Amino acid sequence: MTPIFHFDGIYTPVLTPYAPDGSVHWDRLADVVEWLVENGVNGLISGGSTGENYAQTVVERIEIARFTHERLKGRLPLVVGTGAMLTDDSIALATDAREMGADAILLASPPYAVPTDRENALNALAIDRAANLPVMLYNYPGRTGTCMGEEFLDRVGRSRNFCGIKESSGDINRVHLLARDYPHIQLGCGMDDQALEFFAWGAPFWVCGGSNFLPREHVALYKACVIEGDFAKGRRIMSALLPLMRVLEQGGKFVATIKYGVTMQGIDCTDVRAPLKPLNKDDKRALEQVVAVVKRTVAAIEAEG
Amino acid sequence: MDLLTAEEYRALAAELNPPTGAFIDGGFRQAASGKTFDSVNPATGAVVAKVASCGPEDVDVAVEKAREAFDDGRWSRLHPAERKDVLIRLCKLMARNARELAVMESVDSGKTIFDCETVDVPEAINFIKWHAEAIDKIYDSVSPASDDHIAMVVREPVGVVGLVLPWNFPLLMMAWKIGPALASGCSVVLKPAEETSLTALRLAELAMEAGVPRGVLNVLPGMGADVGEPIGRHMDIDVVSFTGSTETGMKFLSYAAESNAKEVVLEMGGKNPAIVMDDAENLDRVAAHIVNGAYWNMGENCSATSRLIVHEAVKAPLLERIEAHAREWPVGDPLDPEVRVGALVSKAHFDKVASYLDADLQVIFGGEAKDGFVAPTCIETDASSPQATEEIFGPVLSVLTVSSFDEAIALANDTPYGLCASLFTANAKRAIRGARMLKAGTVTVNSFGEGDITTPFGGWKQSGFGGRDNGLQAHDQYTQLKTIWIDLSDDGDEAVD
Numbered sequence: 029m030t031p032i033f034h035f036d037g038i039y040t041p042v043l044t045p046y047a048p049d050g051s052v053h054w055d056r057l058a059d060v061v062e063w064l065v066e067n068g069v070n071g072l073i074s075g076g077s078t079g080e081n082y083a084q085t086v087v088e089r090i091e092i093a094r095f096t097h098e099r100l101k102g103r104l105p106l107v108v109g110t111g112a113m114l115t116d117d118s119i120a121l122a123t124d125a126r127e128m129g130a131d132a133i134l135l136a137s138p139p140y141a142v143p144t145d146r147e148n149a150l151n152a153l154a155i156d157r158a159a160n161l162p163v164m165l166y167n168y169p170g171r172t173g174t175c176m177g178e179e180f181l182d183r184v185g186r187s188r189n190f191c192g193i194k195e196s197s198g199d200i201n202r203v204h205l206l207a208r209d210y211p212h213i214q215l216g217c218g219m220d221d222q223a224l225e226f227f228a229w230g231a232p233f234w235v236c237g238g239s240n241f242l243p244r245e246h247v248a249l250y251k252a253c254v255i256e257g258d259f260a261k262g263r264r265i266m267s268a269l270l271p272l273m274r275v276l277e278q279g280g281k282f283v284a285t286i287k288y289g290v291t292m293q294g295i296d297c298t299d300v301r302a303p304l305k306p307l308n309k310d311d312k313r314a315l316e317q318v319v320a321v322v323k324r325t326v327a328a329i330e331a332e333g
Numbered sequence: 334m335d336l337l338t339a340e341e342y343r344a345l346a347a348e349l350n351p352p353t354g355a356f357i358d359g360g361f362r363q364a365a366s367g368k369t370f371d372s373v374n375p376a377t378g379a380v381v382a383k384v385a386s387c388g389p390e391d392v393d394v395a396v397e398k399a400r401e402a403f404d405d406g407r408w409s410r411l412h413p414a415e416r417k418d419v420l421i422r423l424c425k426l427m428a429r430n431a432r433e434l435a436v437m438e439s440v441d442s443g444k445t446i447f448d449c450e451t452v453d454v455p456e457a458i459n460f461i462k463w464h465a466e467a468i469d470k471i472y473d474s475v476s477p478a479s480d481d482h483i484a485m486v487v488r489e490p491v492g493v494v495g496l497v498l499p500w501n502f503p504l505l506m507m508a509w510k511i512g513p514a515l516a517s518g519c520s521v522v523l524k525p526a527e528e529t530s531l532t533a534l535r536l537a538e539l540a541m542e543a544g545v546p547r548g549v550l551n552v553l554p555g556m557g558a559d560v561g562e563p564i565g566r567h568m569d570i571d572v573v574s575f576t577g578s579t580e581t582g583m584k585f586l587s588y589a590a591e592s593n594a595k596e597v598v599l600e601m602g603g604k605n606p607a608i609v610m611d612d613a614e615n616l617d618r619v620a621a622h623i624v625n626g627a628y629w630n631m632g633e634n635c636s637a638t639s640r641l642i643v644h645e646a647v648k649a650p651l652l653e654r655i656e657a658h659a660r661e662w663p664v665g666d667p668l669d670p671e672v673r674v675g676a677l678v679s680k681a682h683f684d685k686v687a688s689y690l691d692a693d694l695q696v697i698f699g700g701e702a703k704d705g706f707v708a709p710t711c712i713e714t715d716a717s718s719p720q721a722t723e724e725i726f727g728p729v730l731s732v733l734t735v736s737s738f739d740e741a742i743a744l745a746n747d748t749p750y751g752l753c754a755s756l757f758t759a760n761a762k763r764a765i766r767g768a769r770m771l772k773a774g775t776v777t778v779n780s781f782g783e784g785d786i787t788t789p790f791g792g793w794k795q796s797g798f799g800g801r802d803n804g805l806q807a808h809d810q811y812t813q814l815k816t817i818w819i820d821l822s823d824d825g826d827e828a829v830d
Contacts, residue, residue, distance in 0.1 A: 032367060182547070186354055186538060188363050210362075
């Protein structure tokens with residue numbers, strides 16, 4: 029299947045650095061963007077949950093996306109997140125994504141409302157109409173309370189823009205369903221600890237928060253599995269990455285962990301917005317240890333060629 | 334139906350958001366190749382949508398899914414009453430979305446909103462409903478075999494059918510074909526004409542909403558060579574029902590012969606005569622019928638009255654009245670409900686129709702062709718001219734003069750086509766004799782028409798064969814006969830005795 033847009037490789041959902049007073053720290057955001065470009069990720073997502081979109085106003089989100097787009101200068105594709113409680117907010121984000129020249133939008137189910145598949149599809153089509161850009165769907169029932177079911181997928185296909193899905197349900201049956209029955213929608217890994225399984229089913233892209241601070245290691249897994257088709261090597265890299273996944277997926281600490289991970293790379297991003305808190309001393313030490321081991325192990329596997 | 338104003342229709346047209354993907358296995362997707370084509374509003378030249386341009390790979394997937402659906406019985410073995418319920422639900426959804434369908438049809442095809450609102454959409458609903466309601470009222474039969482046997486003659490759905498549609502009545506022709514095909518329990522792989530795919534895709538979406546199970550109805554927009562031919566050549570399609578040009582229809586015969594000997598049903602062109610005898614009553618009414626037959630749907634109609642064969646005694650007064658009636662067929666923006674003649678379906682087709690008006694013609698009225706629009710035209714010509722023998726498929730009426738009844742019948746039959754014919758006479762004997770002598774699938778007396786859903790429609794000669802649309806006979810295309818022969822004799826007992 030040839031979609032209208034290829035989501036290939038590692039798409040990093042960029043975090044949002046804050047100043048101690050809670051405002052966006054623009055210089056550090058610029059540094060993060062620069063650092064990700066230099067370190068070889070394949071695309072950026074602005075305004076995902078890793079970017080703390082739930083704690084930002086629509087105006088702020090648009091400002092952040094515009095800033096990111098300007099800094100990127102077209103070097104990598106930019107996907108703008110449109111997930112919001114209100115359809116009107118999503119439409120405003122989608123409209124601005126088009127106007128700023130974004131390459132695609134990320135489209136999630138509205139959280140909390142628990143729409144039916146039909147309602148959810150009509151909502152998605154309304155947002156798509158505003159953007160008329162390639163759409164990366166974002167299925168994350170754990171956070172939205174709604175799964176993008178078959179009826180949803182069948183209905184949104186009426187627009188050719190729906191050409192990718194970031195699948196974050198964690199249900200392996202969903203991977204099978206998407207790969208077999210929806211080959212026209214590019215499958216993307218949104219569940220970090222299943223990345224190897226996604227790649228085995230032909231997923232061409234992976235949206236991973238951890239690539240904010242370990243871009244090379246995430247790219248290494250993508251290259252082994254997708255570019256080289258070497259799943260033995262892929263399994264070894266995945267095995268090295270799994271302890272990281274474990275540290276990341278501990279309720280409430282995902283964003284703070286990623287922000288500290290980036291801080292460890294020399295760009296201070298420690299602060300998070302309420303209700304979350306930064307990592308404590310023990311969590312920081314655990315992450316430092318895991319990161320050191322992941323880097324060393326993946327470098328060794330890579331060195332073997 | 335209360336019509337809106339032109340401004341209101343234009344506002345609705347601006348808001349249209351038609352589906353653009355291929356409808357396969359109950360959902361929309363892009364073409365496997367990723368290719369699209371532009372769907373153009375012929376009245377303005379504007380691109381309405383970029384539609385998935387399917388190819389053989391998509392046909393393969395759709396047929397596979399259709400076959401899967403047919404074989405597991407999710408539709409084919411559903412209780413007939415349940416199939417009926419689903420299709421009637423589809424009709425209700427069509428009615429609820431009638432205005433959107435009408436505007437979409439007009440914008441996509443150039444047809445007038447007046448026709449879309451008053452004919453195409455309501456008729457399409459009515460036709461599907463009629464077949465849906467017939468589902469559980471068609472009985473099989475038991476043959477008068479000997480007492481030792483029971484022989485049942487039953488009809489069973491044929492399997493996967495390929496339906497290939499023309500662009501002149503996109504919704505209506507879809508209804509003509511999917512009505513009986515789905516009612517019979519078949520699975521469908523349908524190709525709308527590339528000029529007019531939008532309402533077919535929207536109808537598929539409504540079918541999904543109505544509960545037609547996935548895989549049962551698949552709609553593949555695309556070019557003839559990419560979708561039509563692969564359907565014609567597919568080894569796992571059981572029947573192809575085609576409506577369109579005679580030239581393309583004949584290709585389907587060779588595709589069938591070169592693949593799996595699938596059954597082919599063809600509804601093709603026409604060069605339909607209307608004979609007006611010197612004893613015809615009420616020439617004013619005759620003229621109204623002739624004008625309707627010739628100019629309705631811009632003459633883009635296989636059953637259009639394209640040859641007026643008129644007795645010399647009534648020629649002058651009849652032509653005068655025809656011209657007067659044609660003045661009531663204004664040409665213009667199809668979205669203006671006052672307009673009766675919209676744009677021809679495409680630039681290419683306009684050029685073709687206009688080329689017939691280039692010649693040195695004896696124009697009685699009309700003759701103007703500009704920017705996709707052709708005015709209702711009436712020309713006097715001799716029986717051997719291209720204007721009198723070839724299917725123009727535009728609003729062009731050719732007039733031929735005769736001096737006797739037999740001459741009229743002979744001239745009417747002197748064509749490779751045989752779709753429709755009309756005869757206007759007040760002489761009952763002549764009417765019935767003429768109706769019998771005219772070689773055409775439908776003959777109307779003292780009127781122009783095609784019958785309705787209750788009467789079979791189809792052509793003779795090169796206008797088609799293999800089956801009929803409309804009427805209960807339409808179900809025959811999508812079913813096959815089976816004889817079930819059961820031996821009741823008790824051989825064992827006889828041996829003991």
